[in-house]
Each structure stands twice: as C-alpha cells, then as structure tokens.
Amino acid sequence: MKPIPNRFMTWNTNGQGLGTPESIMEQVRRFRPQVVAFQESCQDEVIEAVNRLRQEGLEYRYRRGFSAVHLGCEAGLGTGIIFAEGTSVRAHNRKGYSEDEGWLEARGIQSFTTRIDGQWVRVFNTHLSAPGHERLRQLQARELADVTRPHPRALVLGDLNTRPWIAKVMEPIWSAGFKDVDQFCGPVADRRCNKTLPKTDDAKFDYILHRRVNSGGCRLHTPTEDHRIVISDVTLADVPRPVCTVT
Template sequence: METSDATCIRMEEAMVLVRGTRLLAGAVVVACMVLVGPSAPSDALFGRSVPVDAVRDVVPNRVMTWNICNPCEAGNVGRAAEIATYAPQVIGLQEACVRDVEMIRDYLKSLHGLEYHVEYGTVLRDWGRCGGAPWNPGAFGQAVLSAAPMKDAVKVEYPDGGSEDRGYMAVTTMVGGQPLRVFNTHLAQRRQEAVRADQTRVLAADVARHDRAIVLGDFNAVPDASELAPIWALAADTDPECRPLSVGACKTTTDWQSKFDYVFLRGIAPLRHRVQSTPFSDHDLLHTDVDPAFSAGP
C-alpha cells in the first residue's frame, strides 16, 4: 500500500495539471489531513503557517532571492507559504526544478491568492535532482516569478560551470511601477574561485549594458572574495552597510553563517531589506524593498 506521504506528493503533483483550481487545492488539503492523521504537527503538511501579520497582496517594489535547496526534503506547500508571507513582486529562485516551480506557483495562487508569471533559466537536466523518467529528466537551474508579465527573457549557460552546469537568466519586468532588467544567477560551488571569477566577468558584461538593473542570486562567495569584484564595480548590495571591506557588517544568509546570497542594485535606491531564516532550505530568504525612482551608485 502506498504511504500517506507518497500519496500527498502524488496529489501535489496532480495539482499542476489543473492550474489555479481552488477546489482541487482544498481537496488535496483535506485528503492529506486524513492520510497524515491528527497526530502530525500542523506544519508537517503545510510547512510554516503564514503568520497573521503576513503581507496580503503583492508588494510592488519588493524583490526576493532564495536558493530553495535541492536535493532537500522540503515540500512545495511550505515553500509557497514562505514566499507568500512576504509576497514580493519578483522572486529569483536557485536550485529550482521546473516541476517544483510549477507547484510553488500553483500553491501561491490556489492557497494564497497570489498570481505570478514564470520564466526559467534551467541549464541542466538531472534525474537525480528533479525526478522524471531517466530518458526525460527534470530541468534544473534558476527561475524568476514576477507578478507582472516578463519580456526579453534570456538564458545563458556559463562556458565553465565548474563541477555542475551553472548559468544566469535575465528578464525585463515591472518593479515599483518601473520597467527594470532583473538578473538571476547561481555561481559555481565553493572552493571553485577561479571558475566563479570567469563567471562574474560574463555576467558583469551583460549587467553593464543596463543603467538600472537588479542582480539576484547565490554567488557562493563572501563579500570580500576577489571574484565578486566585477559585480561590485557595477552595483551595490541592498544592505548599505555591506561592502567588500565591511568585515562583520554583512548579515549572513546560510546555515553555515556565510553571506552567499545577494540583491545587487545598479542605479536603484534600496529602502529596507530583511534576511529571514527558513526551515525549508540551507539558505535564508533575502528580500528588499527598492525605490526605482532614485538612483544609487556602486
């Protein structure tokens, strides 16, 4: 007999086939509650409950970056609840499987009433990470969800990904009522500094073409790492206290107490930011509110 957890996962996947149907979402919730049983903690099914002071609608000038961790034993219901708590206009996800992103988007709509468009920057097809049939594995990489439509999407695979294919993506979408170019990247893994240096040069060349841009991502490097110099020359971190030489001033964003996740702003002023720990990933959520009407230099 199939386990209750496996059945819930199958029901979760089935929701993708009926996008945006609140009735189906409710049926899944009720069915899984019956299968899991009343003894299970309330967050076993839903992940972290959305707090009472959570944002109720999309915040038009808020952007977020989050490495959602893969492979990790984390449910997409919980991931969606974390995003819905802060309801950013734009979300950049890393280590994202297409199927997971589809489920997250469905849950954001059906359970939280938040509708997002999605673009993918997947660069790897990996059965081990993303499931699927061995001859048709799931796609893995980056994704951007935006409350506004996106255009001019590009996907670039770095010439050298290091130990795993890596790349960046870019879209043009609305943030704070202004059209902005938004980049999302995931650089090579730790202890691959030379590879990341080549990657940041590729990324910086594209960012430099835009007077105003937001660069999201997991850079796998601390602020004073030499390989980040091309990005620092073009943009500033959303935290005005965080700079390459600001020892101890940059808030960490990972379970191992390093700052690897950034919202770099080029020609855009930051207003406020927050790093929020989460049980669903080894990376924290990082979101920031910006004012596109005012410029800020690197």
C-alpha cells in the same frame, strides 16, 4: 491578499535536499513578493507551488532558468523566476556561462526587463559555481558584470557562492557600480554584514545587488538551516539603504 509591488526576493531553496512545494508556498505567501528568483530549486516543486498559490488567489507565473538532471528532482534542478500576474516581463533571456562544473550543475544568467516606479530595469538571476571552483566563479563574475553593462538600471539576484570582500571574484561586480541591499556588505570586510548561511561563519553568499536602483527595505529570513531568503523593497527614490532585519 495580493503581491506587494516592487518587492523582490531571492532564495536558494536547496530543492534536492530541503525544498518542497509547501515550503515554497509558505514563504511566498508570507512575504508576497512581486518577483522571486530561485536557485538550486526543483522545477517541478516551484511549478506545483505556483499552481497551488493560484488556487488560493495569489496569481503568479513561472519562467524557467537553467537546470540540470538531478535524481532528487523530476523536472531538473536549477534556477527560475516567478512573478505576480500583471508584472511586465520583457525580453526574457537565458545565457549560459562559458564554463561551469559540467552536467551536474548548469550555470548561467536568466534575465528580463521589468518596470519599477515607471522606469525600465533589467533583472538578472544567477547561481555561480560552488565552493572549490574559484577559477570558474572568477570567470563567471566577469561575464555577469559584462552582460549587465548595457543596462543603466539593473538588479542582480542570486547565490554567488562567495563573500563580498573576495576581490578575485567580486571586484568586477563592484567595479560595475553595484551595491548590495545590505549596507554593510561590500568590498571591505565588515563584521556587521549579515551572513546568509546561518550555520557557517561570515558566509554571505546570497545577494540582491542594485545599480541606479535603491532599496527601501531589507529583510533576511531563515526558513531552514541552509540559505536565508533575501528580500528587498526596491525603489528609484533617493533613499538610504536600511539596516537589514534578520528573522
């Protein structure tokens, strides 16, 4: 059993409330992604999951993103990535947003360059400010769009805490040439856009956005009542975006 090449996954695990090493292991084992972007995850839980997966023969490595002190997480709560052994991860970088909510939530952009179908692609993992902080999200979305511009081929994975048609926040992202893997999620509201918070009406917060990269497969999985996992099999081939499967 090996990770599946070019399969990318993003998941807000709600580590302080619902996340466990066992739940992370279960979903990584189930979908075998090449790269996983985590948000709101306990770093110690992700590290423990990676260690156990390696013991089972699934070889992953971990890179820390941004984290904040949290009583529910011994090693901090925040973002991070895991990637299959042998994956090219170059120029790994972390850049904080100019403003966030403060010490309780450390917001920023984790990025690295990897190969997809023989071409270099820049990958970004982020978690924008929480509901109730729209001004901060607007600022952060502009900064996110700006930092992607030097990279013709790019992926953005993460929890943006906003619906795709909220122009005040998302307009810089769409203007930068990104599309979501869910073909119905874009700047115009569409009832077919799959929500990623199953208990909240039309709450599409979790994204895999691509520019000059395509999605050959899209799946949303519901491991808890909080955030759904978003999974995409990315490709540089000229293929139509598929309809997402929801489980």
